[in-house]
Amino acid sequence: MGDGSPSTKALYATILGLTSPWEVLDVDLQMGTNEVHITVGVPEKFRWFCPECQDPLPIHDHRERTWRHLDTCQLRTFIHARVPRLSCPTHGVRQVRVPWAEDGSKFTALFEALVIDWLLEASVTAVAFRLGITWDQAIGIQRRAVKRGQARQKVQVSRYLGIDETSERKGHQYLTIVSDLEESKVLYVGFDRKTETLDEFWKSRTPEQLAGVIAVAMDMWKPYMNSTWAHLPAAGEMVVFDKFHIVQHLNKAVDQVRKSEHREFLKVGVGWLKGTKYWWLRNPGKMTIGQRRSFLQLVRSFALKTGRAWTIAQTFLVLYDYVYLGVVEKRFAEWYRWARRSHLEPIKKVALMIREHWANIRTYFTHRITNAGSESINSLIQKVKRKAHGYRNSENFRIAILFHLGGLDLYPERLGLRS
Numbered sequence: 001m002g003d004g005s006p007s008t009k010a011l012y013a014t015i016l017g018l019t020s021p022w023e024v025l026d027v028d029l030q031m032g033t034n035e036v037h038i039t040v041g042v043p044e045k046f047r048w049f050c051p052e053c054q055d056p057l058p059i060h061d062h063r064e065r066t067w068r069h070l071d072t073c074q075l076r077t078f079i080h081a082r083v084p085r086l087s088c089p090t091h092g093v094r095q096v097r098v099p100w101a102e103d104g105s106k107f108t109a110l111f112e113a114l115v116i117d118w119l120l121e122a123s124v125t126a127v128a129f130r131l132g133i134t135w136d137q138a139i140g141i142q143r144r145a146v147k148r149g150q151a152r153q154k155v156q157v158s159r160y161l162g163i164d165e166t167s168e169r170k171g172h173q174y175l176t177i178v179s180d181l182e183e184s185k186v187l188y189v190g191f192d193r194k195t196e197t198l199d200e201f202w203k204s205r206t207p208e209q210l211a212g213v214i215a216v217a218m219d220m221w222k223p224y225m226n227s228t229w230a231h232l233p234a235a236g237e238m239v240v241f242d243k244f245h246i247v248q249h250l251n252k253a254v255d256q257v258r259k260s261e262h263r264e265f266l267k268v269g270v271g272w273l274k275g276t277k278y279w280w281l282r283n284p285g286k287m288t289i290g291q292r293r294s295f296l297q298l299v300r301s302f303a304l305k306t307g308r309a310w311t312i313a314q315t316f317l318v319l320y321d322y323v324y325l326g327v328v329e330k331r332f333a334e335w336y337r338w339a340r341r342s343h344l345e346p347i348k349k350v351a352l353m354i355r356e357h358w359a360n361i362r363t364y365f366t367h368r369i370t371n372a373g374s375e376s377i378n379s380l381i382q383k384v385k386r387k388a389h390g391y392r393n394s395e396n397f398r399i400a401i402l403f404h405l406g407g408l409d410l411y412p413e414r415l416g417l418r419s
Contacts, residue, residue, distance in 0.1 A: 012038050015072055016079065016100060016108075021046045029075075036075045041082060050088040051097050060087035067101050068133070069108045076132065079108065102148075102412050107141065109412035115141045116410050119403065123387050139396060146399050149408025157212030158187060160367075162374035163224055165193045166381050168394060175398070176201075176224075177381070181217065181373040185407035189398040195223040202231035213238065215367035217374065219245040220357055240363045242371040243320060249353065250313040251281050253346035257309040272298075273306060280310050309344050316354070325365045332358070380405055 009024040018024065021042040028037040049056055062082040069077040084096045100108045107115070118127040119142055128138040160181040165174045176197045178188040188204070190197040202210070213232060217240045218224050229235045258280055262273040279295050287295060299307040316335055322328045339351035354361060364370070384404050391397035402408065 012072075016040070016069070019099065022099065034075050035078065036072060037078050037080060038069075039080045042084075048084060048086050048096060050086060050091060051094050052091045053088065055088065055090075058087060060085045060093050063095065065098075067106060067108050068111055069100075070110050070114060102144075105144065105412075106137070112141050112144070113411050116145050119145075139399075142403055143399050145410040146402045146406070146408060148412070149406065149410050150402075152409050155206055155209065157209050158183070159212060159214045160369050161187075161213060161216045162369075162371045162377075163198065163216060163218040163228070164371055164374040164378055165221070166378045168391075168397060175394075175401075177374065177377065177401070179374050179377050180407075181369060183407060184373055184377065186377060186401055186405040189401050191394055191398070193221065193223060195227045198224055198227035199231070202227060215240055215363070215369050217242050217369045217371040219371070220353075236359065237363065237366075239360045240367050240369055241357055241360045243364060244370060244372065244375065246354065246361065247317065249350050250316060253344075253350040254280050254306065254309045254313050256346035257344050258306040261305045272304070280306060284314075305344060308342065309347050312339050312342060312344075312347055320364070322365070325362065328362065328365055332362075377405055 008027050012027055013024045016024070016038065018040065022040050023042070024038060025041045026039040028039070030037065047056055048059065062084055065081055065083050067079045069079055071077055079100065081098065083098060085093050086096065087093055095103075097103060100110075102109060102112070105112065115127060115131060115133075115138060118131065119138070122130075124135060124138045124142065128135045131138075158180040162179040162181045164177050164179070166177055167173065168175050174193045176188075176190040176193050177186060178190075178198075178201050179186055188201040190200055210232065215238050216228060216232070216235070218228065219242050225239075228239060232238060255277065258273055258277065265272055276298065279298070284292050284295065298304070299310060312335075315338075319328055319331055319335070322331065336351055336355055339347050342348060381401055384400050385391065385397065391400065403410065
């Protein structure tokens, strides 16, 4: 049912935010499908200009285009237009840019902004279902949002970087994540965790950005080390091997001592260490008073090897509380001798590993950074994955990470939608 009355045209021109020379030509209300179709156009003798060089040009031809708009009065709303294409001697055939949508999109800028808002809160599948679009259309809007946000990014220097890995799916498939620790945002997502993976990030940075890096927090993963040392000349003074990864190595050594000692006790029918695994791995500061009292009694009782291993591990962590590097060096030397003479093989091995990497563990006392920010981002990445019930496509997962955690300006420019 067409309605070409001036009042109806004026209403929809206002709803669409049309400005001269564009005007509403017809409004077709289709109640059978709960849709309204709006045809827009321009006066026949309007003078067009090349979108690139702004020279006045003749019309080459027209292309019929349709865009999905925000619903009006609970009706799915579509805009139709015969969009002119202009023939420019310099730039060739160019399509006129319409004011309500970005180039190449089948949705108006306002509709894309709505989808982006919803995607920030819900999964692609849920958004597609609720807004009556296909999954491919929803993921396409997400991809365009990330591409647009990356194109708008200015060259910014990130002083403190965190390099970490996150699991993409089961089966040891990983992504490499580089984060700005000060801004708490993801700068780069790479497939796998090879040297070449991280090389891509360093090669994407400008000389100014590389020169602006003060420190990098990372674990002792050899491929990451190789890449960072190859691209940062002063990496030896800038790289900080992450405190929490060292804690993981120490905890693993303590647990290995516990398992060995538990097996020895079971041979003689003693179950002192039964059910205590997580006691030794838990931070005593997070225990209740009663739990801590019981645990410390266990540590001090029976001359346990596990208790000695735990005490050695905890003593190393005390080093991070010191301020002066000279004191740290002295205390570390004392700790190392103690650990190596402990007769506890797992502890001796982790002590040797720490000694071998000490040059980039001690840098913590210069830069005072950890990968805690990266770990926090990693937990948010896993939340994104859970919300979507996993990603079969690695590229879609990468896009989702940047969409949610890249700190990007995602919204279309048209109609003043820039955030």
